[in-house]
Amino acid sequence: MKKPKVIVILGQTATGKSDLAVKIAGKIGGEIISADSRQVYKGLDIGTGKITKKQMMGTPHHLLNVISPKNKFSVEKYQKLTISAMAEIVSRGKIPIICGGTGFYIDAVTKGLKFPSVPLDKKLRRKLAQKSATVLFRILIKLDKNRAKNIDPKNKVRLIRAIEIAKALGKVPHLVLGVLSYKFIKIGLYLPPEKLKEKVEKRVKKMFKTGLLKEIEKLKKSGVSENRLRELGFEYFHPTPEKVITETIKYAKRQMTWFKRDKDIKWFDASKKIYFKKTLYY
RNA sequence: GCGUCGGUGGCGGAGUGGUCAAUCGCAAUUGACUGUAAAUCAAUCGCCCUUCGGGCUACGUAGGUUCGAAUCCUACCCGACGCA
Numbered sequence: 001m002k003k004p005k006v007i008v009i010l011g012q013t014a015t016g017k018s019d020l021a022v023k024i025a026g027k028i029g030g031e032i033i034s035a036d037s038r039q040v041y042k043g044l045d046i047g048t049g050k051i052t053k054k055q056m057m058g059t060p061h062h063l064l065n066v067i068s069p070k071n072k073f074s075v076e077k078y079q080k081l082t083i084s085a086m087a088e089i090v091s092r093g094k095i096p097i098i099c100g101g102t103g104f105y106i107d108a109v110t111k112g113l114k115f116p117s118v119p120l121d122k123k124l125r126r127k128l129a130q131k132s133a134t135v136l137f138r139i140l141i142k143l144d145k146n147r148a149k150n151i152d153p154k155n156k157v158r159l160i161r162a163i164e165i166a167k168a169l170g171k172v173p174h175l176v177l178g179v180l181s182y183k184f185i186k187i188g189l190y191l192p193p194e195k196l197k198e199k200v201e202k203r204v205k206k207m208f209k210t211g212l213l214k215e216i217e218k219l220k221k222s223g224v225s226e227n228r229l230r231e232l233g234f235e236y237f238h239p240t241p242e243k244v245i246t247e248t249i250k251y252a253k254r255q256m257t258w259f260k261r262d263k264d265i266k267w268f269d270a271s272k273k274i275y276f277k278k279t280l281y282y
Numbered sequence: 283g284c285g286u287c288g289g290u291g292g293c294g295g296a297g298u299g300g301u302c303a304a305u306c307g308c309a310a311u312u313g314a315c316u317g318u319a320a321a322u323c324a325a326u327c328g329c330c331c332u333u334c335g336g337g338c339u340a341c342g343u344a345g346g347u348u349c350g351a352a353u354c355c356u357a358c359c360c361g362a363c364g365c366a
Contacts (some may be wrong), residue, residue: 022309053346073353074317105319116317152315155314158315158316
């Protein structure tokens with residue numbers, strides 16, 4: 001049996017992924033699944049560059065606004081929801097189009113990463129957060145030598161999660177690549193540095209003009225704490241246009257570092273007109 | 283005009299005679315990535331030589347003292363402040 005096709009549109013921020021996705025969806029009868037770690041939250045619209053109803057042009061979009069920003073989302077949840085969304089779309093005879101810039105989320109789905117189900121342990125985390133990376137590393141060695149071998153010994157965030165998992169399961173399970181039930185076609189969009197800068201500047205200016213600060217106020221009023229806002233990204237914590245521009249550009253570079261490893265991606269310069277051959281998605 | 287303080291690498295800012303190409307932060311570059319991922323973390327970061335290592339040019343400018351200066355002295359230029 002032939003595996004159903006899924007088109008993945010990924011790449012740097014501000015390259016026009018959403019528009020391209022809508023265009024392709026219209027052509028081939030697709031539905032879009034967002035792959036953005038922040039657009040899953042309700043109320044983060046302007047700051048995350050979320051697509052508007054109008055821009056959707058009637059194409060169904062999934063995985064947008066699925067959770068309150070007061071709660072935390074995770075890759076695992078993303079993976080679960082996306083898998084069922086893909087199945088549902090295919091069952092309706094449509095083609096899923098995954099579109100977004102969060103590389104980790106995309107890999108979780110397109111490479112079938114299997115995550116052990118261990119919930120966050122707030123008490124443990126609070127305790128571990130006070131220790132130094134060196135100490136955490138020593139703790140991990142005791143719990144799970146194998147994981148300790150590969151982990152970055154200075155990265156506290158990872159060390160804490162590894163310890164959390166090891167405590168719950170006895171050890172950190174190996175990363176397993178699941179069997180994929182879809183054929184993923186990956187299309188990458190990037191911009192040359194000067195063009196990227198231009199695009200980002202324009203986009204950020206528009207963000208402020210269309211009410212980013214009001215959006216933040218609204219979030220605060222609805223009970224989102226300052227701390228949480230900081231976690232939600234640089235657009236949401238005392239943003240200034242200059243800061244948002246430089247941070248966005250840095251982020252776009254980090255995105256490329258991630259995506260570069262994936263040799264299956266077909267890359268396109270987003271500043272040029274992109275013509276897709278039918279063979280690309282059929 | 284006099285006085286005081288200051289001029290350091292892309293920026294901020296340490297260093298006040300040797301171990302200084304110069305702590306550190308930011309930016310930049312490269313990269314990592316097993317559950318907050320717009321997060322978190324690492325390496326590199328004057329120039330040249332192939333790495334160990336070596337060579338060269340550098341701490342406002344020009345001189346000087348010294349075996350040795352970013353560090354001390356003199357003059358000049360620039361900036362901030364104070365007094366005129």
